[in-house]
Amino acid sequence: MTLNTIGLNKNETKALANDLNTLLANFQLYYQNLRGIHWNIKGKAFFDLHAKFEELYTDANIKVDEVAERILTLGGTPLHTFEDYTKAGRVPVGKNISQDEKAVRLIVDSLSELLKIERAILNKSGEVDDEGTNAMMSDFITEQEKTVWMMKAWLGETV
Template identity: 85%
Template sequence: MTLNTIGLDTKKTKDLAKDLNDLLANFQVYYQNLRGIHWNIKGKRFFDLHVKFEELYTDANLKVDEIAERILTLGETPLHTFEDYTKTAKVKVGKNISQDEKAVELIVHSLSELLSIERMILDKSDKTGDEGTNSMMSDFITEQEKTVWMMKAWLGETV
Protein backbone atom coordinates (compact mmCIF):
# COMPACT_ATOMS: atom_id res chain seq x y z
CA MET A 1 0.00 0.00 0.00
CA THR A 2 1.33 3.43 -0.96
CA LEU A 3 0.38 6.38 1.24
CA ASN A 4 0.05 9.93 0.01
CA THR A 5 1.38 12.99 1.86
CA ILE A 6 -1.70 13.16 4.11
CA GLY A 7 -1.33 9.51 5.10
CA LEU A 8 -4.08 7.92 3.02
CA ASP A 9 -3.89 4.97 0.63
CA THR A 10 -3.35 6.48 -2.85
CA LYS A 11 -5.45 3.84 -4.61
CA LYS A 12 -8.42 4.42 -2.29
CA THR A 13 -8.13 8.21 -2.47
CA LYS A 14 -8.08 8.07 -6.28
CA ASP A 15 -11.38 6.17 -6.12
CA LEU A 16 -12.81 8.66 -3.60
CA ALA A 17 -11.72 11.57 -5.79
CA LYS A 18 -13.62 10.04 -8.72
CA ASP A 19 -16.75 9.85 -6.55
CA LEU A 20 -16.17 13.41 -5.38
CA ASN A 21 -15.92 14.49 -9.02
CA ASP A 22 -19.30 12.84 -9.62
CA LEU A 23 -20.67 14.81 -6.67
CA LEU A 24 -19.05 17.98 -8.01
CA ALA A 25 -20.72 17.55 -11.40
CA ASN A 26 -24.09 16.99 -9.75
CA PHE A 27 -23.61 20.00 -7.48
CA GLN A 28 -22.80 22.18 -10.48
CA VAL A 29 -26.08 21.21 -12.16
CA TYR A 30 -27.94 21.75 -8.86
CA TYR A 31 -26.28 25.17 -8.52
CA GLN A 32 -27.26 26.18 -12.04
CA ASN A 33 -30.82 24.96 -11.44
CA LEU A 34 -30.98 27.18 -8.37
CA ARG A 35 -29.74 30.17 -10.36
CA GLY A 36 -32.38 29.51 -12.99
CA ILE A 37 -35.30 29.25 -10.59
CA HIS A 38 -34.02 32.29 -8.68
CA TRP A 39 -34.07 34.31 -11.89
CA ASN A 40 -37.32 32.94 -13.29
CA ILE A 41 -39.61 32.48 -10.28
CA LYS A 42 -42.98 34.22 -10.64
CA GLY A 43 -46.14 34.56 -8.63
CA LYS A 44 -47.36 35.64 -5.22
CA ARG A 45 -44.50 33.89 -3.41
CA PHE A 46 -41.84 35.58 -5.56
CA PHE A 47 -40.29 37.71 -2.82
CA ASP A 48 -39.88 34.87 -0.32
CA LEU A 49 -38.70 32.29 -2.83
CA HIS A 50 -36.37 34.64 -4.70
CA VAL A 51 -34.48 35.27 -1.45
CA LYS A 52 -34.53 31.59 -0.42
CA PHE A 53 -33.22 30.42 -3.80
CA GLU A 54 -30.39 32.96 -3.59
CA GLU A 55 -29.50 31.62 -0.13
CA LEU A 56 -29.45 28.08 -1.52
CA TYR A 57 -27.35 28.87 -4.60
CA THR A 58 -24.86 30.83 -2.50
CA ASP A 59 -24.49 27.80 -0.23
CA ALA A 60 -24.22 25.44 -3.21
CA ASN A 61 -21.48 27.59 -4.71
CA LEU A 62 -19.48 27.33 -1.48
CA LYS A 63 -19.96 23.55 -1.44
CA VAL A 64 -18.77 23.28 -5.05
CA ASP A 65 -15.55 24.98 -4.00
CA GLU A 66 -15.16 22.73 -0.94
CA ILE A 67 -15.64 19.60 -3.04
CA ALA A 68 -13.12 20.76 -5.66
CA GLU A 69 -10.58 21.63 -2.98
CA ARG A 70 -11.05 18.23 -1.33
CA ILE A 71 -10.37 16.53 -4.66
CA LEU A 72 -7.17 18.55 -4.95
CA THR A 73 -6.25 17.69 -1.34
CA LEU A 74 -6.56 14.01 -2.28
CA GLY A 75 -4.10 14.61 -5.13
CA GLU A 76 -6.50 14.56 -8.06
CA THR A 77 -7.96 17.12 -10.48
CA PRO A 78 -11.53 18.39 -10.14
CA LEU A 79 -13.81 18.39 -13.16
CA HIS A 80 -14.16 21.92 -14.45
CA THR A 81 -16.00 21.98 -17.77
CA PHE A 82 -19.72 22.05 -18.50
CA GLU A 83 -19.13 19.14 -20.88
CA ASP A 84 -17.80 17.03 -17.99
CA TYR A 85 -20.65 18.09 -15.72
CA THR A 86 -23.41 17.25 -18.18
CA LYS A 87 -21.84 13.88 -19.08
CA THR A 88 -21.45 12.94 -15.42
CA ALA A 89 -24.39 14.42 -13.51
CA LYS A 90 -27.57 12.56 -12.59
CA VAL A 91 -29.32 15.63 -11.17
CA LYS A 92 -32.07 16.60 -13.59
CA VAL A 93 -31.64 19.90 -15.40
CA GLY A 94 -34.52 22.24 -14.63
CA LYS A 95 -35.23 24.41 -17.65
CA ASN A 96 -37.60 27.40 -17.68
CA ILE A 97 -39.14 26.65 -14.29
CA SER A 98 -41.03 29.66 -12.98
CA GLN A 99 -43.85 28.05 -10.98
CA ASP A 100 -43.21 27.89 -7.23
CA GLU A 101 -44.16 24.26 -6.54
CA LYS A 102 -42.24 22.94 -9.55
CA ALA A 103 -39.18 24.90 -8.40
CA VAL A 104 -39.34 23.49 -4.87
CA GLU A 105 -39.95 19.97 -6.21
CA LEU A 106 -36.82 20.33 -8.37
CA ILE A 107 -34.82 21.25 -5.26
CA VAL A 108 -36.15 18.25 -3.35
CA HIS A 109 -35.37 15.84 -6.20
CA SER A 110 -31.91 17.34 -6.69
CA LEU A 111 -31.07 17.13 -3.02
CA SER A 112 -32.30 13.53 -2.86
CA GLU A 113 -29.84 12.65 -5.64
CA LEU A 114 -27.01 14.55 -3.91
CA LEU A 115 -27.77 12.83 -0.60
CA SER A 116 -27.55 9.42 -2.25
CA ILE A 117 -24.11 10.21 -3.68
CA GLU A 118 -22.93 11.75 -0.40
CA ARG A 119 -24.00 8.71 1.63
CA MET A 120 -22.05 6.44 -0.73
CA ILE A 121 -18.98 8.67 -0.38
CA LEU A 122 -19.43 8.80 3.40
CA ASP A 123 -19.38 5.01 3.55
CA LYS A 124 -16.26 4.78 1.35
CA SER A 125 -14.41 7.57 3.13
CA ASP A 126 -15.14 5.92 6.47
CA LYS A 127 -13.69 2.62 5.25
CA THR A 128 -10.66 4.48 3.86
CA GLY A 129 -10.00 6.34 7.11
CA ASP A 130 -10.44 9.65 5.28
CA GLU A 131 -11.77 11.81 8.08
CA GLY A 132 -11.60 15.01 5.99
CA THR A 133 -13.96 13.70 3.32
CA ASN A 134 -16.03 11.89 5.93
CA SER A 135 -16.56 15.05 7.96
CA MET A 136 -17.46 17.10 4.88
CA MET A 137 -20.04 14.53 3.73
CA SER A 138 -21.52 14.27 7.21
CA ASP A 139 -21.94 18.06 7.39
CA PHE A 140 -23.46 18.23 3.90
CA ILE A 141 -25.90 15.41 4.67
CA THR A 142 -27.07 16.95 7.94
CA GLU A 143 -27.72 20.33 6.33
CA GLN A 144 -29.38 18.94 3.20
CA GLU A 145 -31.68 16.60 5.11
CA LYS A 146 -32.98 19.65 6.98
CA THR A 147 -33.47 21.54 3.71
CA VAL A 148 -35.41 18.60 2.24
CA TRP A 149 -37.61 18.49 5.33
CA MET A 150 -38.29 22.24 5.09
CA MET A 151 -39.02 22.10 1.36
CA LYS A 152 -41.34 19.12 1.82
CA ALA A 153 -43.10 20.98 4.65
CA TRP A 154 -43.52 23.98 2.34
CA LEU A 155 -45.10 21.65 -0.23
CA GLY A 156 -47.41 20.31 2.50
CA GLU A 157 -45.75 16.88 2.41
CA THR A 158 -43.84 14.78 4.89
CA VAL A 159 -40.34 13.44 4.41
Protein backbone atom coordinates in the same frame (compact mmCIF):
# COMPACT_ATOMS: atom_id res chain seq x y z
CA MET B 1 0.26 -0.17 0.37
CA THR B 2 1.56 3.24 -0.68
CA LEU B 3 0.49 6.21 1.44
CA ASN B 4 0.27 9.78 0.25
CA THR B 5 1.54 12.79 2.18
CA ILE B 6 -1.62 13.00 4.32
CA GLY B 7 -1.34 9.34 5.32
CA LEU B 8 -4.02 7.81 3.13
CA ASN B 9 -3.72 4.98 0.63
CA LYS B 10 -3.03 6.47 -2.80
CA ASN B 11 -5.28 4.05 -4.69
CA GLU B 12 -8.17 4.55 -2.27
CA THR B 13 -7.88 8.34 -2.41
CA LYS B 14 -7.84 8.22 -6.21
CA ALA B 15 -11.15 6.35 -6.13
CA LEU B 16 -12.58 8.84 -3.63
CA ALA B 17 -11.42 11.77 -5.76
CA ASN B 18 -13.32 10.24 -8.71
CA ASP B 19 -16.45 9.91 -6.58
CA LEU B 20 -16.03 13.48 -5.37
CA ASN B 21 -15.82 14.59 -9.01
CA THR B 22 -19.21 12.99 -9.58
CA LEU B 23 -20.50 14.97 -6.60
CA LEU B 24 -18.84 18.14 -7.92
CA ALA B 25 -20.48 17.77 -11.31
CA ASN B 26 -23.89 17.23 -9.75
CA PHE B 27 -23.44 20.16 -7.38
CA GLN B 28 -22.68 22.35 -10.38
CA LEU B 29 -25.91 21.22 -12.05
CA TYR B 30 -27.82 21.84 -8.81
CA TYR B 31 -26.25 25.30 -8.59
CA GLN B 32 -27.33 26.13 -12.14
CA ASN B 33 -30.85 24.90 -11.38
CA LEU B 34 -30.96 27.21 -8.38
CA ARG B 35 -29.76 30.18 -10.43
CA GLY B 36 -32.43 29.47 -13.04
CA ILE B 37 -35.32 29.24 -10.61
CA HIS B 38 -34.02 32.29 -8.72
CA TRP B 39 -34.11 34.32 -11.93
CA ASN B 40 -37.36 32.94 -13.30
CA ILE B 41 -39.64 32.45 -10.28
CA LYS B 42 -43.03 34.17 -10.56
CA GLY B 43 -46.17 34.40 -8.51
CA LYS B 44 -47.32 35.34 -5.04
CA ALA B 45 -44.44 33.53 -3.33
CA PHE B 46 -41.87 35.43 -5.44
CA PHE B 47 -40.28 37.51 -2.69
CA ASP B 48 -39.84 34.63 -0.25
CA LEU B 49 -38.67 32.10 -2.84
CA HIS B 50 -36.41 34.51 -4.71
CA ALA B 51 -34.51 35.18 -1.47
CA LYS B 52 -34.48 31.50 -0.44
CA PHE B 53 -33.14 30.38 -3.81
CA GLU B 54 -30.36 32.96 -3.55
CA GLU B 55 -29.47 31.62 -0.10
CA LEU B 56 -29.37 28.08 -1.50
CA TYR B 57 -27.27 28.90 -4.56
CA THR B 58 -24.81 30.87 -2.43
CA ASP B 59 -24.42 27.84 -0.18
CA ALA B 60 -24.11 25.50 -3.18
CA ASN B 61 -21.37 27.69 -4.63
CA ILE B 62 -19.41 27.41 -1.38
CA LYS B 63 -19.86 23.64 -1.37
CA VAL B 64 -18.67 23.38 -4.98
CA ASP B 65 -15.42 25.05 -3.94
CA GLU B 66 -15.06 22.82 -0.87
CA VAL B 67 -15.56 19.65 -2.92
CA ALA B 68 -13.06 20.80 -5.57
CA GLU B 69 -10.49 21.62 -2.90
CA ARG B 70 -11.01 18.22 -1.26
CA ILE B 71 -10.39 16.55 -4.64
CA LEU B 72 -7.13 18.48 -4.88
CA THR B 73 -6.22 17.54 -1.30
CA LEU B 74 -6.62 13.89 -2.25
CA GLY B 75 -4.35 14.35 -5.28
CA GLY B 76 -7.06 14.50 -7.94
CA THR B 77 -8.04 17.11 -10.50
CA PRO B 78 -11.51 18.67 -10.22
CA LEU B 79 -13.79 18.51 -13.23
CA HIS B 80 -14.33 21.98 -14.61
CA THR B 81 -16.21 21.85 -17.90
CA PHE B 82 -19.92 21.78 -18.54
CA GLU B 83 -19.36 18.78 -20.81
CA ASP B 84 -17.90 16.86 -17.85
CA TYR B 85 -20.72 17.98 -15.59
CA THR B 86 -23.46 16.83 -17.93
CA LYS B 87 -21.75 13.47 -18.54
CA ALA B 88 -21.61 12.81 -14.79
CA GLY B 89 -25.02 14.35 -14.13
CA ARG B 90 -27.66 12.59 -12.08
CA VAL B 91 -29.40 15.68 -10.78
CA PRO B 92 -32.46 16.55 -12.85
CA VAL B 93 -32.04 19.65 -15.00
CA GLY B 94 -34.75 22.25 -14.65
CA LYS B 95 -35.34 24.45 -17.67
CA ASN B 96 -37.55 27.53 -17.68
CA ILE B 97 -39.19 26.72 -14.37
CA SER B 98 -41.11 29.71 -13.03
CA GLN B 99 -43.91 28.06 -11.04
CA ASP B 100 -43.30 27.85 -7.29
CA GLU B 101 -44.22 24.21 -6.67
CA LYS B 102 -42.22 22.97 -9.66
CA ALA B 103 -39.21 24.99 -8.47
CA VAL B 104 -39.37 23.61 -4.94
CA ARG B 105 -39.91 20.08 -6.29
CA LEU B 106 -36.76 20.49 -8.40
CA ILE B 107 -34.81 21.35 -5.26
CA VAL B 108 -36.15 18.29 -3.43
CA ASP B 109 -35.39 16.00 -6.37
CA SER B 110 -31.91 17.48 -6.82
CA LEU B 111 -31.02 17.18 -3.15
CA SER B 112 -32.30 13.61 -3.09
CA GLU B 113 -29.78 12.74 -5.82
CA LEU B 114 -26.96 14.63 -4.09
CA LEU B 115 -27.73 12.79 -0.85
CA LYS B 116 -27.41 9.41 -2.59
CA ILE B 117 -23.99 10.36 -3.95
CA GLU B 118 -22.88 11.79 -0.61
CA ARG B 119 -23.98 8.72 1.37
CA ALA B 120 -21.99 6.47 -0.96
CA ILE B 121 -18.93 8.70 -0.51
CA LEU B 122 -19.50 8.78 3.26
CA ASN B 123 -19.49 4.99 3.41
CA LYS B 124 -16.38 4.69 1.24
CA SER B 125 -14.47 7.43 3.07
CA GLY B 126 -15.29 5.79 6.39
CA GLU B 127 -13.95 2.45 5.18
CA VAL B 128 -10.58 3.98 4.21
CA ASP B 129 -10.20 6.23 7.29
CA ASP B 130 -10.50 9.45 5.28
CA GLU B 131 -11.86 11.60 8.09
CA GLY B 132 -11.63 14.83 6.07
CA THR B 133 -13.95 13.59 3.34
CA ASN B 134 -16.10 11.77 5.87
CA ALA B 135 -16.65 14.91 7.97
CA MET B 136 -17.46 16.96 4.87
CA MET B 137 -20.06 14.45 3.67
CA SER B 138 -21.57 14.18 7.14
CA ASP B 139 -21.95 17.97 7.34
CA PHE B 140 -23.43 18.21 3.85
CA ILE B 141 -25.90 15.42 4.55
CA THR B 142 -27.10 16.98 7.79
CA GLU B 143 -27.73 20.36 6.14
CA GLN B 144 -29.37 18.93 3.05
CA GLU B 145 -31.69 16.63 4.99
CA LYS B 146 -32.96 19.69 6.84
CA THR B 147 -33.44 21.57 3.57
CA VAL B 148 -35.38 18.64 2.11
CA TRP B 149 -37.59 18.56 5.20
CA MET B 150 -38.26 22.31 4.91
CA MET B 151 -38.99 22.17 1.19
CA LYS B 152 -41.31 19.18 1.67
CA ALA B 153 -43.06 21.07 4.48
CA TRP B 154 -43.52 24.04 2.13
CA LEU B 155 -45.08 21.62 -0.37
CA GLY B 156 -47.38 20.33 2.38
CA GLU B 157 -45.68 16.91 2.36
CA THR B 158 -43.75 14.83 4.86
CA VAL B 159 -40.29 13.45 4.36
